[in-house]
Amino acid sequence: MSEEREITIYDIAKYLNISAATVSRGLKNNPMISKTTRKKITDAAQMLGYQSNAFASNLRSRHTHTLGVIVPRLNSYFMSSALAGMENAASRYGYNLIIAQSLEDAEKEKRNVATMFNKRVDGLLISLSYNTQNINHLEPFFKRKIPVIFFDRVYPHNESTSVGINNFEAAYQVTKHLIDQGCKRIMHLGGNVLRNVYQERLDGYRKALQDHHLPFTEKLHLTGPLSEQAGEDAARHILELSPDKRPDAVFSANDTAAVYCMLALQAAGIRIPEDIAFAGFNNDPISKVIAPNLTTVEYPGDSIGHTAATYLINHLKGISDLYATNAITLRADLVIRASSLKNKHPE
Amino acid sequence: MSEEREITIYDIAKYLNISAATVSRGLKNNPMISKTTRKKITDAAQMLGYQSNAFASNLRSRHTHTLGVIVPRLNSYFMSSALAGMENAASRYGYNLIIAQSLEDAEKEKRNVATMFNKRVDGLLISLSYNTQNINHLEPFFKRKIPVIFFDRVYPHNESTSVGINNFEAAYQVTKHLIDQGCKRIMHLGGNVLRNVYQERLDGYRKALQDHHLPFTEKLHLTGPLSEQAGEDAARHILELSPDKRPDAVFSANDTAAVYCMLALQAAGIRIPEDIAFAGFNNDPISKVIAPNLTTVEYPGDSIGHTAATYLINHLKGISDLYATNAITLRADLVIRASSLKNKHPE
DNA sequence: GAAACTGACGTAACCGATTGCATTTTTTAT
DNA sequence: ATAAAAAATGCAATCGGTTACGTCAGTTTC
Known part of the structure; x- marks a missing residue:
């Protein structure tokens, strides 16, 4: 019944008689750490059953490796395919998806957007609800330069990209x-x-x-x-x-x-x-x-989702610049x- | 182009000449805080455009208000309905969903489980992949007493509940x-x-x-x-x-x-x-x-998802005890x- | 052989909200 | 009016990684 205590980098540090900073660097393959200590660190981590605490990491490093997704409904073939495509792309690059549905209601969409913002998603993928009139609720994202990608039901905006078909x-x-x-x-x-x-x-x-x-x-x-x-x-x-x-x-x-x-x-x-x-x-x-x-x-829901997520992640990694791209149009035969x-x- | 700085409770505290602790309590409607200051706090928060930082909160309070969901595939009618049901239940109680798919692969499922654990989900909802042999990969959850609910494709386990039909x-x-x-x-x-x-x-x-x-x-x-x-x-x-x-x-x-x-x-x-x-x-x-x-x-995917999520949340809130319930069986006509x-x- | 440099690691200050405990203010009771 | 109780607020430690900066041993340069 005893609650297992959480293993932290401090435990590893103590175990190896080194500093927590070194452990932190070692776990992230920082080249500043020698090969031998790095090995010792990863081995000890394995041994002690260490699991990194994403919060502590996020709090300091200010990014979550999480993408927010807001869709009108989850249970349509198109949407679930799009989500599947996004999840494939995201998981390949180590990102996770927080998914919410607006149920075609502009008000719920607003709340979803606020939640995503509070959870500090690194980027947002959104398909607008049936009756959303404008995108003022996305202002916090635009202000903080958190990238937003519209897919399927898009909205013209000169700082975000749209993914869809013609x-x-x-x-x-x-x-x-x-x-x-x-x-x-x-x-x-x-x-x-x-x-x-x-x-x-x-x-x-x-x-x-x-x-x-x-x-x-x-x-x-x-x-x-x-x-x-x-x-x-x-x-x-x-x-x-x-x-x-x-x-x-x-x-x-x-x-x-x-x-x-x-x-x-x-x-x-x-x-x-x-x-x-x-x-x-x-x-x-x-x-x-x-x-x-x-x-x-x-x-092609799967392609749209995959493309949108990949594009967003590339932007986050600095590989491509989302602000330069206005729209991505996929083939629809x-x-x-x-x-x-x-x-x-x-x- | 200037990056807007983040508004924190300290900004609110400084603005009102009170302590951050009071602000924190005021924002959470802690009855210890007087009505008048509480009002002043929420007003100031509104005015300054404050958005709470979920990480800092999670790091300290040790729960994320996030549920992990792992499914074989996102894009089947049953699964997307189940997810929709879960999302409805979760959002009603202020929880979010992190969703991942195993693509019917036991190895990917293992990785998903590890990620969910690192992200410190408050609970896990899982439908097993086609070829998952055992649930050893869920041990970290069991050890830390993080509740797990199986739905649809379940696995007998005496510390977690299954939701499905007969x-x-x-x-x-x-x-x-x-x-x-x-x-x-x-x-x-x-x-x-x-x-x-x-x-x-x-x-x-x-x-x-x-x-x-x-x-x-x-x-x-x-x-x-x-x-x-x-x-x-x-x-x-x-x-x-x-x-x-x-x-x-x-x-x-x-x-x-x-x-x-x-x-x-x-x-x-x-x-x-x-x-x-x-x-x-x-x-x-x-x-x-x-x-x-x-x-x-x-x-009934929607009901199964809704029931599973609601049950998990009730357990987290201490309303019901998941460990006492072995299985929930829904009607299937x-x-x-x-x-x-x-x-x-x-x- | 002293100065300059490099690699490897440690120190400590964060990030922002939470909370036990101490302290101040207000209310109630005598 | 004063002590006691209650209510409201402040202090400061804490959660667990991250990272700028400092330290120190060993190597290179002239």
């Missing part, structure tokens, strides 16, 4: 693909345009329509949370339209809404892609399971599957 | 359900029996067979990583059997393998559930998208869907 271009390609398939009345299920990703996807969609001389119709533009429910609601909305007013294609800003819209429409006897073609966004696992398989955009193929023999 | 019972129910549907040759796709969840699911399956006087056939028991590939491999295996030797049902220990097995079989012309009934495990989102919808077991319904009119 949403405009991807949405343009999706829409163009649907147009190439002969679709003329393409519906768009979008998210809150406060978030750049949804704004840019909407813009790409509109630009493609315009370039192909198709009108943009407000009635074919639905905005919502892109949830399962939202997908089903969209289906109901479509079914309530008179058949000649119905869209002949749906481009959803995520796969979840697309898939649940498809399921509801199919239940009502609508054929996909013959009656209505479908395209989503994210390349979520469900897109490969739904019948017909869903055309979508590969949104269109993944064409059966849900959008109206032409049996596409050229 | 896998044996759930698997029994799944198998019984398939038998009730008239199935007689039920195949099982299982995982590594080193992990309790897979061992127990296998046991439940076997017990149900036995109770219903059905033989257990080694040929109908496949063990693997339960990945998409594993599901497709299982399908190929089934198709290679002569039709009279084929199973009339498949019970997979997760939904991913079940779904990809179904897709491959369907592509080969096999009808589900008429030719082969299917059941999975986890209630992953894909189970609701596959046609026919997959019968499965609701494995069978979710019957079309993939297993051979009888058109089930009673």
